[in-house]
Every structure is written in structure tokens, then in C-alpha cells.
Amino acid sequence: MNLKNTYALIIGVGGNDIPETVNDAKAIAEILTDPQKAAYLKENVTLLTESKATRMNVLNALKALASKVKTDNDATVVVYFSGHGGLFGETYYILTHGYNMYDKPNTMINGDEFSQLINQIEAERLLVMLDCCHAAGVIEPPISIKTKGDDEDEVSLFSSNISLIEKLNSGEGKVFLTSCDDNEKSLILPNAKYSLFTQIAIEALEGHASLGSEYVRMIEFLCHLLINVPKRAAVYHRTQRPMINHVSSLSPDYFLCKSSFSTFDIPEIPPILKEKSMKHRFEALLQKHSIKNIVTPTSEPHYLHQFPKGPMVEGYMINDKIIETYAKSINQQQSRSYINQANRLRKQADPQNSQTTLINHIELPSPRESNAANYWAHAFHQASLNGPRMLAALLNVLTDDKYDTETLESKNQLLEYLKNHK
Structure with a gap:
């Protein structure tokens, strides 16, 4: 790997509610420019924090970076953002330092x-790494989480980083990663200096997952993140899953940086065994964390406006055949993706309402440990408790061709009833 061709x-962004973002950015920059660790050249790494992370400075830095690598045929580039980001209505914005909610075009980045x-x-x-949607203060039970925007009524937005990485052009050698799915939060654990996502990214950049190799490969970096972020979040009874764009192939010699753990520190595994093991693990992880597996809803968010937000819907209104159809049509691995899409659709219908009640994965049985019918019975029960609009969102993530004629008619009758539910 040519370390002279590495850029970042x-x-x-910082701010009173998430000052940790400054620590996160400084830590990533420090690791990258440390000659004994990632070993990027200092002059090739640009760090923008707090007052330097303005809209204009970020835009200029991106333009300068694109210009710098244009004539470099072997460049490795890392772009890392830690701060606020989300949808205002149907428009995604990155909130840079000094943002003004009443002047989005000139103080934020579309x-x-x-x-x-x-x-x-x-x-x-x-x-490209996006560590947004922060939630701070996970403590011992009873667990309490302060989420971004809790104390700021003016910052009321739907954090949808998936919406952003879907805009980026995928291709060989391009990896786009968010710290969590749309209905999750980027956690900051008790007494932690950095967000969970950033802490594990730092470990991977240092070479914790590189098994004694001289350099950190992208596939090893991603495996370390995709395995350890959910695992450590689960200790605090929370769900956080980094999401990645669809990656068609990652070259075995896709190196990201130098490893601080040399072969003298860790006995290196024979290359053939290491390659087979890592490739198998990565392909399995990609099935869980790829945005390719995000379900496309059968309707637009504004469709839900014809359904009242409340009150709760009586459980007996939901035909068992509808639950059976979901259980038969959706495989175990994709169950959470359908719930996530229902939540995303519901939230997008009311993007300015930070109090929107969604289906909580924690209150559902594990898809692996529960039979499918039981899982979906719990999901529909939760949706009905959250009102007609949430139930309608869940009913609109499975396409009509999955239903038999009688059950489809039952579903449509339920939707018509929900429009006038009081």
C-alpha cells in the first residue's frame, strides 16, 4: 500500500447537545495521522470541528479533496462526518456549525x-462514514437515553441517513457506511469519550481485526464494525446496526491504512485460511446490514395522512390470515427490515413530530427464537396500540401479490375502516 496516496x-460539528462529535472527529484524525498507527500523511488529512465545520468550509474542503485526488490513480480516501443529519419534510440536510432552522439553504448542506x-x-x-443520530446517556437499569433534539423543540427532524447514502453512486472500491439504521440511535455508552460506532471504528483502524497483517483491509474494518457495534449495544438492551451500501465486490488487496499491530504482536493466520474465513463472515454480515435489503413500501408517506394518528385499534380487528400472510411471505432474516420500513414510512408521514410512536424491536420476540406467526402477531399488536396510522404503515410494506384473494379483501376492508377509526 502506498501511504503517500492516502487522504481524509x-x-x-459539535454543539451543546452532542459535544462528543468533536472528540470523535479528533480521535479519528489522530489515529489516521499517527505514523505508528494508520500512518496517513498529516498534510493529506483535513480536520474541521466546531466553528471550522461551517457549511462553506465543508463544501470547500470536499471540492479541494476531489481536485487533489483527480490526478492520483491510486488514491485511498476517507470522509467522516459526526453530527446532526436528517429529513426536513422530504429534503435531507446535513447540519453544519452555525446552522439556522429558518435559513437552511445557506446554513446547512442539502x-x-x-x-x-x-x-x-x-x-x-x-x-464515507456518517455517524449521526446520536443518543447519549445509556446507563444501568432503569435505562435512560437522552436523544438528540429532546431539549430543542426547534430541531425536529426525521433522521434518515439511509436517504443520503442511497443518493451516492455505488461502484467498485466505494463503501458508504452509516452508524445505524433510521429508527435507531448512534449510542454513547456510560463514561465513554466517543460514540460506540466511532470507538469501534478506531479499534478497526488500529488493526484489532487485521490478524497480524501489516495493513488494515477494508473487509476486516467492516467486519469489526458490523459485528461489534450491535454486540456491545445489546449489552445495554439497545439495538444499533451500522448500515452499508450494496457492495458488489471488495478486492482482497483493498487496504485502508497501516496496522499498528504487526506480525510480531499477533501470529499471522495463513493467508488462504484468513481469506476464506473473512469472506464468508463478510457475506453473511452484508445480508443483515446492506441497504439493498431495505424494503420498499407499497405507498408514499403522504398516503398515510388519510389515517388518524389515534386512538389505539382493537386487536380483534386484525384478521389472523393477514398475520399468517406476513409470516409465510417474509423470511426470518428480513423481518426487522420490514418493521424498519414501516417505522420509516410512519415517521416520514409526520417528520416534524419528534413524539411519533413507532414499533419497538426491543418489545418484539427475537425473529430467530420465535416462530414467524408469533413474531408478526406481536408486531401487529404493537402497531395497533400505536394507532391507525402506524397500523396502516405496517399493512403497506407487503405487496398485494403476497395475499390470496380473500385475505387481500380483508386487508383492504381493514384499511378502509382505519380511515374513520375514532
């Missing part, structure tokens, strides 16, 4: 604008 733009600049970075290898 690291952004930590998602289309950001993605266009990212797509102009013609690097051989490109990694």
Missing part, C-alpha cells in the same frame, strides 16, 4: 449537494 476529510460532491471524488478506494 474529518468533520465533527443532501443532493453533499452527494454530488462525494460522487466527484474519483478515488480508487473511497470510504
Whole structure:
């Protein structure tokens, strides 16, 4: 790996509610520029935090980065953003330092604008990491989480990082990663200096998963994140799953940085065995964390406006045949994706309402440990408790061709009833 051809733009917006984003960005930059660790050249790494992380500075830094690597045929580029980001109505914005809710075009970065600049970075290898949607203060039971925006009524937005990475042009050597799915939060654990996602990214950049190799490969970096973020979040009874764009192939020699753990520290595994093991694990992880597996709803968010938000719907209104259809049509591995899409659809119908009640994965049985009918019975029960609009959202993530004629008629009758439910 040619370390002279490595570049990075690291952004930590900061602010009173998530000062950890500055620590996150500084830590990533420190690891990358440490000659004994990732070993990027300092002059090739740009760090923007707090007052330096303004809209104009971020845009100029992205343009400068694209210009710098344009003539470099072997460039490795890392772009890291830690801060606020989400949907205002149907428009995605990244909130830069000094943002003004009443002047979004001039104080924030539109998602289309950001993605266009990212797509102009013609690097051989490109990694984009978005660590947004922070939730701080996970403590011992009873567990309490302070989420971004709890104390700021003016910051009322639907955090949808999936909406942003879907805009980025996938391709060989391009990896786009978010710290969590849309209905999850990027956790900051008790007494932690960094967010959970960033802490594990730091470990991977240091070479914790590289098994004694001289360099950190992208596939090892991703495996370490995709395995350990959910695992450590689960200790606190929380769900956080990094999401990745669809990756068609990752070259075995896709190196990201130098490893601080040499073969003298860890006995290196024979290359053939290591390659087979890592490839198998990564393919399995990609099935769970790829945005390719995000379910497309059968309706647009505004469709839900014809359904009242409340009150709760009586459980007996839901035909058992509808639950059976979901159980038969959706495989075990995709169950959570359908719930996530129902939540996403429901939230997008009321993006300004931070109090929207969604289906909580924690209150559902594990898809692996419960039979499918039981899982979906619990899911529909939760949806009905959250009102007609949430129930309608869940009913609109499974296409009509999955139903038999009688059950489809029953579903449509239920939807008509929900429009006038009082």
C-alpha cells in the first residue's frame, strides 16, 4: 500500500447537545495521522470541528479533496462526518456549525449537494462514514437515553441517513457506511469519550481485526464494525446496526491504512485460511446490514395522512390470515427490515413530530427464537396500540401479490375502516 496516496476529510460539528462529535472527529484524525498507527500523511488529512465545520468550509474542503485526488490513480480516501443529519419534510440536510432552522439553504448542506460532491471524488478506494443520530446517556437499569433534539423543540427532524447514502453512486472500491439504521440511535455508552460506532471504528483502524497483517483491509474494518457495534449495544438492551451500501465486490488487496499491530504482536493466520474465513463472515454480515435489503413500501408517506394518528385499534380487528400472510411471505432474516420500513414510512408521514410512536424491536420476540406467526402477531399488536396510522404503515410494506384473494379483501376492508377509526 502506498501511504503517500492516502487522504481524509474529518468533520465533527459539535454543539451543546452532542459535544462528543468533536472528540470523535479528533480521535479519528489522530489515529489516521499517527505514523505508528494508520500512518496517513498529516498534510493529506483535513480536520474541521466546531466553528471550522461551517457549511462553506465543508463544501470547500470536499471540492479541494476531489481536485487533489483527480490526478492520483491510486488514491485511498476517507470522509467522516459526526453530527446532526436528517429529513426536513422530504429534503435531507446535513447540519453544519452555525446552522439556522429558518435559513437552511445557506446554513446547512442539502443532501443532493453533499452527494454530488462525494460522487466527484474519483478515488480508487473511497470510504464515507456518517455517524449521526446520536443518543447519549445509556446507563444501568432503569435505562435512560437522552436523544438528540429532546431539549430543542426547534430541531425536529426525521433522521434518515439511509436517504443520503442511497443518493451516492455505488461502484467498485466505494463503501458508504452509516452508524445505524433510521429508527435507531448512534449510542454513547456510560463514561465513554466517543460514540460506540466511532470507538469501534478506531479499534478497526488500529488493526484489532487485521490478524497480524501489516495493513488494515477494508473487509476486516467492516467486519469489526458490523459485528461489534450491535454486540456491545445489546449489552445495554439497545439495538444499533451500522448500515452499508450494496457492495458488489471488495478486492482482497483493498487496504485502508497501516496496522499498528504487526506480525510480531499477533501470529499471522495463513493467508488462504484468513481469506476464506473473512469472506464468508463478510457475506453473511452484508445480508443483515446492506441497504439493498431495505424494503420498499407499497405507498408514499403522504398516503398515510388519510389515517388518524389515534386512538389505539382493537386487536380483534386484525384478521389472523393477514398475520399468517406476513409470516409465510417474509423470511426470518428480513423481518426487522420490514418493521424498519414501516417505522420509516410512519415517521416520514409526520417528520416534524419528534413524539411519533413507532414499533419497538426491543418489545418484539427475537425473529430467530420465535416462530414467524408469533413474531408478526406481536408486531401487529404493537402497531395497533400505536394507532391507525402506524397500523396502516405496517399493512403497506407487503405487496398485494403476497395475499390470496380473500385475505387481500380483508386487508383492504381493514384499511378502509382505519380511515374513520375514532
